[in-house]
Amino acid sequence: MTYRIACLSPYSEEVVRSLLPGDAEVEVALAPPPPAPEALPELLRDADLVLGDKRHRHRLDRSVLAVMTRCRLIQQPAAGFDTIDHRAAAELGIPVANAAGYNRDSVADWVIMAVLTLVRHGVEADRRMRRGEWPPGELVGRELGSLTVGIVGLGNIGGAVATRLQAFGCRILFADDIPRSLPGAEAVELDRLLAESDVVTVHVPLDDRTRGFIDARRLAEMKPGAFLVNASRGPVVDETALIEALEGGHLGGAALDVFEQEPLSPDSPLRRMENVFLTPHIAGLTAEAEARLLEVCAANFRRVLEGREPFNVVNGVTRRA
Numbered sequence: 001m002t003y004r005i006a007c008l009s010p011y012s013e014e015v016v017r018s019l020l021p022g023d024a025e026v027e028v029a030l031a032p033p034p035p036a037p038e039a040l041p042e043l044l045r046d047a048d049l050v051l052g053d054k055r056h057r058h059r060l061d062r063s064v065l066a067v068m069t070r071c072r073l074i075q076q077p078a079a080g081f082d083t084i085d086h087r088a089a090a091e092l093g094i095p096v097a098n099a100a101g102y103n104r105d106s107v108a109d110w111v112i113m114a115v116l117t118l119v120r121h122g123v124e125a126d127r128r129m130r131r132g133e134w135p136p137g138e139l140v141g142r143e144l145g146s147l148t149v150g151i152v153g154l155g156n157i158g159g160a161v162a163t164r165l166q167a168f169g170c171r172i173l174f175a176d177d178i179p180r181s182l183p184g185a186e187a188v189e190l191d192r193l194l195a196e197s198d199v200v201t202v203h204v205p206l207d208d209r210t211r212g213f214i215d216a217r218r219l220a221e222m223k224p225g226a227f228l229v230n231a232s233r234g235p236v237v238d239e240t241a242l243i244e245a246l247e248g249g250h251l252g253g254a255a256l257d258v259f260e261q262e263p264l265s266p267d268s269p270l271r272r273m274e275n276v277f278l279t280p281h282i283a284g285l286t287a288e289a290e291a292r293l294l295e296v297c298a299a300n301f302r303r304v305l306e307g308r309e310p311f312n313v314v315n316g317v318t319r320r321a
Helices: 015-016 039-044 085-092 104-119 124-128 156-166 190-196 216-220 239-247 287-305
Strands: 002-005 024-030 049-051 073-075 148-152 173-175 183-188 199-202 227-230 254-256 276-277
Touching: 015 024, 015 073, 024 190, 049 287, 073 104, 073 287, 104 124, 104 199, 104 227, 104 276, 104 287, 124 227, 124 276, 156 173, 156 183, 156 227, 173 190, 190 216
Parallel strands: 002 024, 002 049, 049 073, 148 173, 148 199, 173 183, 199 227, 227 254, 254 276
Antiparallel strands: none
16 A cells, blocks of 8 residues: 655655655655645645654644645644644544653753853843953843753643752742642742743643743843743743833843744844843754654654554644544
């Protein structure tokens, strides 16, 4: 039997073929570069397996999902799956799985780097040195171990961040809708976390409930001079409100890997701020994480072709009828 696999991510045909057993007859269909939403129904109509878009450019809504009558699994090669209408997929009997945890260590490493960059004025010091300045007396930093760090969301990544922070000896607070515990970290309500933390780092998935979750009100509740770190998804933070909090001096700075609109506009005020550390959605992008990601996708595709249930299913559908 020949299996048709459609890929929406920027992988080569060789990489996509490597995700299935070597003896499998595979037909690979690669998505054209966006914007080409009108091409998706034809591309996906006869696909047995779909590898989603890791860059979140293509959206699979109900109208597209409805034509995918042969699809046994949509495997999202990322932790986030908000570009897939997974509820509609469930109604249509299509399993949707993500790659939860594959980039846990990569993102956690980035967060520690970002926090240290903020509390030691790393970005500002570098920029001012490049301008020919020598301002040591103006860049007094803080020791991370002396600070309180609040983690919003203690899932895979939040937990890995907490474990790393423990080595620095800082006080760790966390807030999560799911009851959790972690030795050396204290569970508190969100309002207390915001009020007491010198650094707040956000690790929640993007959905209807968390869109704009860190809004103007919650930013105002943060400790004056505190730092905000976001490596989850851009729309979780109200970017306009964040810019106002930074420009007004309420926050001491921010580290951002994700943004409401990506790529970030060239004229965004964030680009001009000395106390803001910016990276282009690369927190989870390491060679090790990419290797784990492909392993997860390959394992799930093979499970489905062997008649077994996929893992990391996010919409409750374990097997297509």
